[in-house]
Amino acid sequence: MSAVLATPPATSQEQEEPTTIDGFHLVIDALKLNGIDTIFGLPGIPITDLTRMAQAEGIRVISFRHEQHAGNAAAAAGFLTQKPGICLTVSAPGFLNGLTALANATTNCFPMILISGSSEREIVDLQQGDYEEMDQLAIAKPLCKAAYRVLHAQDIGVGIARAIRAAVSGRPGGVYLDLPAKLFAQTMEAGAGQRSLIRVVDPAPRQIPATDAVRRALDLLKSAKKPLILLGKGAAYAQADADIRALVEQTGIPYLPMSMAKGLLPDTHAQSAAAARSYVLQEADVVMLIGARLNWLLSHGKGKTWGGPKQFIQVDIAPTEIDSNVAIAAPVIGDIGSCVAALLAGMGSGWAKPPADWTAAIDERKDKNLSKMAVTLAARPSPMNFQSALSVIRDAVKARPDAIVVNEGANTLDFARSIVDMYEPRKRLDVGTWGIMGIGMGFAVAAAVVTGKPVIAIEGDSAFGFSGMEVETICRYNLPVCVVVFNNNGVYRGTDVNASGGADVAPTVFVKNARYDKLMEAFGGVGVNATTADELQRGLAEAIASGKPTLINAVIDETAGTESGRITSLNPSAAKKK
Numbered sequence: 278m279s280a281v282l283a284t285p286p287a288t289s290q291e292q293e294e295p296t297t298i299d300g301f302h303l304v305i306d307a308l309k310l311n312g313i314d315t316i317f318g319l320p321g322i323p324i325t326d327l328t329r330m331a332q333a334e335g336i337r338v339i340s341f342r343h344e345q346h347a348g349n350a351a352a353a354a355g356f357l358t359q360k361p362g363i364c365l366t367v368s369a370p371g372f373l374n375g376l377t378a379l380a381n382a383t384t385n386c387f388p389m390i391l392i393s394g395s396s397e398r399e400i401v402d403l404q405q406g407d408y409e410e411m412d413q414l415a416i417a418k419p420l421c422k423a424a425y426r427v428l429h430a431q432d433i434g435v436g437i438a439r440a441i442r443a444a445v446s447g448r449p450g451g452v453y454l455d456l457p458a459k460l461f462a463q464t465m466e467a468g469a470g471q472r473s474l475i476r477v478v479d480p481a482p483r484q485i486p487a488t489d490a491v492r493r494a495l496d497l498l499k500s501a502k503k504p505l506i507l508l509g510k511g512a513a514y515a516q517a518d519a520d521i522r523a524l525v526e527q528t529g530i531p532y533l534p535m536s537m538a539k540g541l542l543p544d545t546h547a548q549s550a551a552a553a554r555s556y557v558l559q560e561a562d563v564v565m566l567i568g569a570r571l572n573w574l575l576s577h578g579k580g581k582t583w584g585g586p587k588q589f590i591q592v593d594i595a596p597t598e599i600d601s602n603v604a605i606a607a608p609v610i611g612d613i614g615s616c617v618a619a620l621l622a623g624m625g626s627g628w629a630k631p632p633a634d635w636t637a638a639i640d641e642r643k644d645k646n647l648s649k650m651a652v653t654l655a656a657r658p659s660p661m662n663f664q665s666a667l668s669v670i671r672d673a674v675k676a677r678p679d680a681i682v683v684n685e686g687a688n689t690l691d692f693a694r695s696i697v698d699m700y701e702p703r704k705r706l707d708v709g710t711w712g713i714m715g716i717g718m719g720f721a722v723a724a725a726v727v728t729g730k731p732v733i734a735i736e737g738d739s740a741f742g743f744s745g746m747e748v749e750t751i752c753r754y755n756l757p758v759c760v761v762v763f764n765n766n767g768v769y770r771g772t773d774v775n776a777s778g779g780a781d782v783a784p785t786v787f788v789k790n791a792r793y794d795k796l797m798e799a800f801g802g803v804g805v806n807a808t809t810a811d812e813l814q815r816g817l818a819e820a821i822a823s824g825k826p827t828l829i830n831a832v833i834d835e836t837a838g839t840e841s842g843r844i845t846s847l848n849p850s851a852a853k854k855k
């Protein structure tokens with residue numbers, strides 16, 4: 278066991294001392310014992326040695342420039358692998374930087390563990406002014422699924438086991454693990470240390486749905502005249518891809534993917550109703566939600582978006598999600614894999630497809646929207662607009678369906694969601710439940726590290742700014758990431774003026790004609806300035822073929838872009854102007 282600290286050989290005068298293991302190595306061994314092979318983090322007091330020793334012991338340590346991005350990487354790794362992503366930070370400020378990512382992971386139901394070093398309890402609790410003094414456990418608690426602190430080396434195994442179980446069992450989420458500086462130097466007898474570690478058995482136990490719940494759901498679905506299936510990112514997370522596809526295809530029911538469920542079935546699937554979204558939400562009479570919540574992204578299941586009365590079936594692992602916004606007629610509680618398998622088994626043979634007038638009406642709307650979209654995508658305006666630039670990325674993803682798309686921004690996000698078709702599950706990572714900006718480079722790094730596949734990060738120029746410095750991280754680890762910055766000179770667009778007539782530019786305006794590509798070049802990556810769709814296409818093709826870190830500055834018409842994209846109604850001023 279290389280993790281064991283060798284004690285000097287005993288001299289004849291000395292009693293033979295037992296071999297010991299310290300807190301650093303107990304943490305590393307506990308993680309390894311549970312199959313954790315990567316840590317995303319940022320070294321500093323008191324965890325610098327932990328990062329060095331973890332690397333020495335064979336864990337891949339990916340060091341970032343800011344903890345928020347390390348945390349976002351851990352969260353994305355958790356979503357992609359079903360193993361908790363680990364983010365390691367220093368105390369107080371580093372911990373706080375990581376906390377945004379931890380809260381975001383919890384909100385999105387992504388499993389991750391934020392491990393932060395902390396100052397000494399005795400001093401923190403008496404508020405005597407320690408280095409980076411902060412009661413981190415108390416601060417983390419309301420923002421995550423569970424929070425633990427380990428004070429004694431012999432409890433490290435239990436602490437890490439509890440953190441892993443809390444992150445991945447039931448509804449996945451973020452867990453905080455507080456490790457005070459003193460813990461790392463504590464030692465214990467090596468054998469006892471190894472015996473104190475826990476290999477977590479069955480960390481995310483299957484949760485089988487009740488037979489009567491499955492029957493109730495199927496009866497309701499069968500009675501529908503206009504059924505609809507809505508797939509959310511919980512369905513993508515569950516990795517029950519074949520059964521989900523079988524359920525959709527065997528029922529023949531049209532489906533809508535939420536943004537991170539795109540690709541669970543290929544977006545070009547005949548039953549996809551994505552291009553008739555407004556119509557199906559309004560018209561459907563029975564809606565089966567699979568791993569999707571009726572939150573703001575679905576207008577809380579009511580109001581104009583939803584048109585006439587509906588009945589809902591909801592498949593989810595969290596019983597308390599049910600009835601959170603509107604009444605759910607048929608809850609099916611369990612893990613999505615088990616629930617979908619039970620639904621398939623319960624359907625038996627001879628399931629009647631939905632009425633033809635329903636599917637024909639959807640196809641008619643779809644065809645209209647698809648033809649309209651085709652015309653827009655074929656246009657080649659100069660300068661580029663969002664659609665012409667995205668049509669190039671759409672073709673690139675079609676050619677490399679295994680590539681992972683990361684997407685953030687306002688207009689850049691909204692246009693990309695409907696324009697860039699996805700063909701495989703879990704290939705799209707985006708701003709998720711909070712609509713948070715700043716996930717870009719962290720998610721891109723995690724996607725590349727975890728999958729080894731090409732990553733295309735489609736970034737609004739404002740969104741990119743939150744994590745832009747991580748292009749150095751991308752270059753340092755030579756990751757196959759191509760960042761495309763949609764540069765329209767500002768937040769939403771670049772044409773706002775300062776109403777006071779003063780010298781400062783308007784709050785939403787950036788430096789005009791900035792060259793984001795130079796940022797990548799500064800660290801040895803490839804920079805491309807693309808002013809036409811052809812230049813963008815060439816840059817992207819080369820980036821994917823070479824696997825070299827690349828940043829394409831895609832110059833977009835600065836007048837293109839709507840304030841707040843498609844969620845104008847949430848922006849009081851934009852809604853007023855409308």
Ligand code: FYN
Nearest residue numbers: 551552553554555556574646647650686687695712841843
């Ligand atoms: C969709 N559509 C298509 C296609 N896909 N048309 C043609 N071809 C294809 N492939 C149509 C679809 O039918 C809709 O038209 C329209 O495009 C938009 O579809 P979308 O994007 O799926 O739906 P919508 O209404 O925008 O979805 C609502 C939403 C979404 C809330 C789920 O806006 C969303 O995920 N927003 C997240 C925003 C966010 O987080 N922003 C970050 C903060 S930005 P109709 O059917 O005609 O309506 C800070 O400012």
Ligand code: ADP
Nearest residue numbers: 448509510511515535568569570593594612613
């Ligand atoms: P979207 O934003 O795509 O609509 P949400 O994040 O709102 O998706 O919803 C995901 C839902 O999936 C959550 O309610 C969560 O409890 C549920 N979920 C996550 N993982 C599983 C799983 N393995 N089995 C069942 N439900 C799950």
